[in-house]
Amino acid sequence: MASPDIAPPGSRSIGLAMLLAMLALWQIATRFDHPDFILSPAEIARHVVEALRSGELLPHVGASLARSLPGFVIGSLIGVGLGLLAGVVRSLDQLLSPVVFLTYPVPKIVFLPIVMLWVGIGDVSKIAVIALACFYPCFINAYYGARGTSTIMVWSGLNMGARRSQTFRKVVVPSALPLVFAGLRVSLALSFVLLFSTEMINARSGLGFLIRQSESSLRFDLMYVAIVAVAALGYASDQMLLLVRRRVLAWQDATSR
Amino acid sequence: MSVLWSDPASVVRRVALLAVGLVAWETAARSGWFSPLIVPSIARIGSQLGLLATRPESLVEAWYSLARALGGFALAAVVGVALGVLMGRSALVAAALGPLFSWTYPIPKIALFPIFIYLFGIGSLSKVLLIFLECLYPIVITTQAGGRAVNRVLVWSAANMGASRARILGSVVVPATAPFIFAGFRIALPIAMIVVIITEMISSADGLGYMVMYSLASFKTDRMLAVVVVIALIGVALDRLVVRLRDRLVRWDRLDSYYAE
Numbered sequence: 001m002a003s004p005d006i007a008p009p010g011s012r013s014i015g016l017a018m019l020l021a022m023l024a025l026w027q028i029a030t031r032f033d034h035p036d037f038i039l040s041p042a043e044i045a046r047h048v049v050e051a052l053r054s055g056e057l058l059p060h061v062g063a064s065l066a067r068s069l070p071g072f073v074i075g076s077l078i079g080v081g082l083g084l085l086a087g088v089v090r091s092l093d094q095l096l097s098p099v100v101f102l103t104y105p106v107p108k109i110v111f112l113p114i115v116m117l118w119v120g121i122g123d124v125s126k127i128a129v130i131a132l133a134c135f136y137p138c139f140i141n142a143y144y145g146a147r148g149t150s151t152i153m154v155w156s157g158l159n160m161g162a163r164r165s166q167t168f169r170k171v172v173v174p175s176a177l178p179l180v181f182a183g184l185r186v187s188l189a190l191s192f193v194l195l196f197s198t199e200m201i202n203a204r205s206g207l208g209f210l211i212r213q214s215e216s217s218l219r220f221d222l223m224y225v226a227i228v229a230v231a232a233l234g235y236a237s238d239q240m241l242l243l244v245r246r247r248v249l250a251w252q253d254a255t256s257r
Numbered sequence: 258m259s260v261l262w263s264d265p266a267s268v269v270r271r272v273a274l275l276a277v278g279l280v281a282w283e284t285a286a287r288s289g290w291f292s293p294l295i296v297p298s299i300a301r302i303g304s305q306l307g308l309l310a311t312r313p314e315s316l317v318e319a320w321y322s323l324a325r326a327l328g329g330f331a332l333a334a335v336v337g338v339a340l341g342v343l344m345g346r347s348a349l350v351a352a353a354l355g356p357l358f359s360w361t362y363p364i365p366k367i368a369l370f371p372i373f374i375y376l377f378g379i380g381s382l383s384k385v386l387l388i389f390l391e392c393l394y395p396i397v398i399t400t401q402a403g404g405r406a407v408n409r410v411l412v413w414s415a416a417n418m419g420a421s422r423a424r425i426l427g428s429v430v431v432p433a434t435a436p437f438i439f440a441g442f443r444i445a446l447p448i449a450m451i452v453v454i455i456t457e458m459i460s461s462a463d464g465l466g467y468m469v470m471y472s473l474a475s476f477k478t479d480r481m482l483a484v485v486v487v488i489a490l491i492g493v494a495l496d497r498l499v500v501r502l503r504d505r506l507v508r509w510d511r512l513d514s515y516y517a518e
Binding site: 011014019035037098103104106107111113117118189193195197200207212215227230234235237239 | 270271274294295351352353354355356357360362363364365367368369370371372374375376446447450451454455458459466469470473478481482484485488489492493495496
C-alpha cells in the first residue's frame with residue numbers, strides 16, 4: 001500500500017495548530033449542555049492520569065499486548081517467509097498464490113468462531129485469528145517484492161558465482177524489503193483491529209474488554225481511557241516500525257519511501 | 258491478478274486443490290474422531306447453504322450486511338476521492354489535512370465503535386459511519402498519491418487550451434488519478450466487509466455477522482460455517498466487481514498488481 005506519509009514537509013506546525021484548534025473547539029463545546037457520554041479533552045486527560053496511577057489500566061494493556069504481539073509476529077513471519085519463497089520458487093507459487101489471492105478478500109474475523117470451536121475461547125484462538133489476518137498483507141507484499149527483483153541483479157549475482165541461496169539472501173530479500181515493510185505496516189494496523197474485535201466479542205481482560213465493560217456499566221471515563229490507550233498503542237507501535245524501517249532501509253532514498 | 262485466472266492449467270490446479278481440501282474435510286468429518294459439532298460434514302453445511310439461499314429471511318440478513326458495507330464504502334468513496342484529489346493538487350489543503358490523516362492513520366478506528374453507538378444509535382447508522390471512517394483512509398491516501406503524480410504536461414496543455422481550474426480537475430486530474438483511486442477502492446472494500454461483520458458480531462440483531470454469532474451460540478455449527486461461506490463469497494464477488502469495473506473504466510492502464518507505490 002502507498003505509504004501514508006502524506007503530510008508535505010513543513011506542514012507539521014500547521015497540522016499541530018489544526019489539532020489544537022479542534023481540541024479547543026471540543027473543550028469549549030463541552031461547556032454547553034451535552035449528554036453524559038461526551039467528555040471534554042481535559043477531563044479525559046485527567047482520567048487517563050488517574051487510571052495510570054490507580055493501576056486500573058496497565059494490566060489490560062499487558063493482556064492485550066500478550067495477544068496482539070504473538071499474533072502479529074507469527075502471522076507476519078510466516079507471511080513474509082512464504083511470500084518471499086513463493087516469489088522465487090515456481091512450484092510453491094502455483095500451490096500457494098491462488099489460494100491466498102482467492103481468500104484474501106474474505107474478512108478473517110469470521111474464522112474466530114470456527115477457531116474458538118477448535119481450540120477453545122482462550123487466548124490461543126485470538127492469537128490464531130490475529131496471525132491469520134496478519135499473514136495476508138505480509139504474504140502479498142513480500143510476494144510482489146520478491147517478484148519485482150530486477151532480473152539483471154539476479155543474473156549478475158549468479159554470474160559472479162553466488163549460489164542460489166546466496167542470491168536469495170543477498171539480492172532478492174534486500175530488494176523486496178521496502179514492500180515487506182509496507183506489508184508489515186498494514187499487518188500491524190490490522191493486528192490491532194482484530195485484537196479489539198476479538199476482545200470485544202469475548203474476553204475477560206484486555207483493552208477491548210475494558211471498553212466493552214465500561215460502556216455497559218456506564219463508566220464513560222474508563223471507556224475514554226481505554227480508547228486513548230488503544231490509540232496510543234496503535235500510534236506508538238507504528239512509529240516503532242517506521243523507526244526500524246528507517247534503520248534497515250537507510251540506503252533507500254527519502255523520496256521513494 | 259489476471260494472470261491467475263486466464264491460464265487454464267491454473268484453473269485446473271485450483272479446482273484440484275479445492276477438491277483435495279473438501280475431501281480432507283469430509284474424511285475428517287466421517288472418521289468419527291471429531292464431534293460433528295466441531296467438524297460438521299460437507300453435506301450438512303451444503304444443505305444449510307441451500308436453506309440460506311432459498312429462505313427470504315436469511316436473504317434479508319445478507320442484504321442488511323451488504324447495504325451497510327456498500328453504504329459506508331460509497332460515502333467514503335465520494336468524500337475520500339474529493340479530499341484526496343484536493344490534497345493532491347493543492348499544497349494548502351495538503352498542509353491543513355495531511356498531518357491529521359497521517360497521525361490518525363495508525364489508530365484503530367474500531368475502538369470508537371462504543372462512542373458511535375451512543376452518538377448514532379445501535380442500528381445501522383453507527384455501523385455505516387464506522388465503515389465510512391475506516392474506508393476513508395486508504396482511499397484518501399492512494400488518491401492523494403495519484404493526484405500528485407498527474408503528468409504536469411497534461412495539466413499545462415489543458416490550461417493552455419483555456420480550461421478552467423474546475424474543468425482541469427474534472428476532465429484531466431480525476432481521470433489521470435483513476436488507477437490510484439481504484440487501488441484505494443480495492444483496499445477499502447475488503448475493509449468495509451471486515452468492519453460490517455465485526456460490528457454485527459459485537460452488537461446487532463441482524464446481518465450476517467449476527468447470524469454467525471447466533472448460530473454459534475445455539476450450537477448450529479453447520480449453519481455457522483454456511484454463513485461463513487456466504488460471507489467469503491460476497492467478499493470475493495465484491496472484489497471481482499471492483500476489478501471488472503476498473504478494467505472497463507481504466508482501459509488504458511492494465512496494471513497487474515494494485516500495489517502501485
